[in-house]
Amino acid sequence: MKEEVSYEEIKEIFTEYLRKHHHRKTPERYAILQQIYSYQGHFNADVLFNGMKSDYRVSLATVYNTLELLQACKLIIKHQLGGQFAQYEKAFGTATHHHLICTNCGKVKEFSDKQIRVAIQSRQFAHFQTSHYSLYLFGLCSKCIDEMKKTKS
Amino acid sequence: MKEEVSYEEIKEIFTEYLRKHHHRKTPERYAILQQIYSYQGHFNADVLFNGMKSDYRVSLATVYNTLELLQACKLIIKHQLGGQFAQYEKAFGTATHHHLICTNCGKVKEFSDKQIRVAIQSRQFAHFQTSHYSLYLFGLCSKCIDEMKKTKS
């Protein structure tokens, strides 16, 4: 059910966005996009920056600059989960999903629920034009529940 | 429909939590709770810190410390919306609601939707115990849509 999207396809989307907004098509920007394309789950600016070093040297400033652009053209989604750094996630070729976040260990899991998705997506507003949404369920994962039972005095 | 909760009531909840966890009942903690109680919508650590200065002088460290405690006993909820500072919100005497966030001006509006709420709350997980959730819808508010139309070349 999950549609496969090739790098060429998203590169096209990005190029189109850059052209439309009169931004330059620099090799750095495409290198970053390609690196992001290679990740499966969530990633952050630091992982991206350090992961690319060997292939194509870009500065951290350029990484942030490009992440900004990719958000604007909706190729990635930004999540602010922990108090620390922002997490990013591919938004192409990925089924809509929601997040389970353990408030104890911070682990993030994903799940899909058609009923929830439909309920949210069908909601319309008179004075607001929705582009995307994020749903976070906070609680305890099974591992942390078990640990708490053990350490119970 | 919205139940009114008095300061005395939440003070009681907080006191109970402090006692159970062997934390001290300091005047600073109650002063912060009272200040939070006076706010209507969202607030952040800085607003709280500066807003209290005249009434009761507390340090920023104590503000953060107390916000941590209030989260633990579920009297407040923490939101990480912008890339900047964390937002907080009262969690007592407030109906469950969801958030509309303008990606252009950053303004946050609240809305309620029974269908969405029920869909989310009725979802059960085998390996996860949900305590609360946050739903953020991102998009453009009417004001920003209008402004974009005007400045269109």
Add this chain to the structure above:
DNA sequence: TTTGTTGCAAAACGTTTGCAGCCTC
């Protein structure tokens, strides 16, 4: 040629931490 973009480093930002003194318990 123009000017948006880069890399670098310094600065900014909210938040956390270390520590001496204070005040609940």
Add this chain to the structure above:
DNA sequence: GAGGCTGCAAACGTTTTGCAACAAA
């Protein structure tokens, strides 16, 4: 009296910014 809590300021880690050099258009 003991030790958790406070205030202060310095430290932290992520993100942003200033600026000269560079390169896409």
